[in-house]
Each structure stands twice: as structure tokens, then as C-alpha cells.
Amino acid sequence: MSWTAPAATGGVAIDDYLIDYRPEGADGWMRFGDGASTVPRADVTSLTNGVRYQFRVAAHNAIGVGPWSQVLEMTAGVPTRPRNPVAEVGYGQVRLSWRLPVRSNGADLTDYVIQYRDKGTTGWITFKDGPSTACHTTVTALANGTNYQFRVAARNARGLGVWSLQVEAEPGG
Secondary structure, three states: OEOOOOOOOOOOOEEEEEEEEEEOOOOOOEEOOOOOOOOOEOOOOOOOOOOEEEEEEEEEEOOEEOOOOOOEEEEOOOOOOOEEEEEEEEOOEEEEEEEOOOOOOOOOEEEEEEEEEEOOOOOOEEOOOOOOOOOEEEEOOOOOOOOEEEEEEEEEOOEEOOOOOOEEEOOOO
């Protein structure tokens, strides 16, 4: 996390930033114990991958604790969902494209995982396209006239992120 230092501190230097966090929907806040620091950034650790957390920060000085920041929400560790998936049909194939996730959550993206299924079925098939950080791929060997659903998730060193919204396409001639 990083933030901007407050413009007004009551004329007294900041001696610490307090960082609170909680799983989304939880009632109470937990204090992140990073020791006293005047650096406006921190790596909040010991979170559970895939869990959506809320965070807030407040400056502390000799006068006391300042107002809390706006609450930031993010899924710990893994990337957020790829955005705006689009499917373009071809003969026996569908070209998928999408926009980058809003956040990679502290680790570089290493791959996108693409899955598809016949509409109305429950089992997803992972398309074997090899590791790639390109925001597009072409899913091949599809049956013309079959309606498919597709989804994409980004991967980083911490794991597989949140699945994109699903898109549908029916390859054909």
C-alpha cells in the first residue's frame, strides 16, 4: 500500500502511520503491526490469498491520531479480474481480448489463464496456450454452431486471480 502524507498535521511532525485492515464484511478492524514508520507505504503481510480485504490509514503524531483515510478494498495477493472481455468469432475458433486488471497486487503478471465451456454445462476446460501476458488469445478446435462461455484470470507469483466476467460466442463459418 502507499498513500500521500496529510497536508496538515497541526504543526507537529508525523511519528507513525497506523494501518487497519479487515476481511470484507467483518465488523471490527485489526491493526497491522509494522512498528513505527513515517514512510507513506507498507507491505501488509500474512493475509489470505483470494480474500477481499478493506484497509484504512491514519497519521499519528504527538497530538494524537488524525482522521482515517478513505477505505480501500482489494483482494490480497492475487491480481484483480481482467476487464472488458470481448469475443470475436471465426471458423472453429474464438479470438478473446481483454483489458489489464486494475491491480496486480504487488507482483508482476506472469500469465493469463483462459477457460471455456459449452453454455449450460458446469465444467470449465482450461485452454492450453502456454504462458503469456498478452491481453488476447485465440481459442481453437471449437465446434461451429456451439454456444460457448469464456472467462479469463490473471496469474502472478502469489497465485491465480479473480475470474473475469463471462462472455459468450458461437463460432461458425
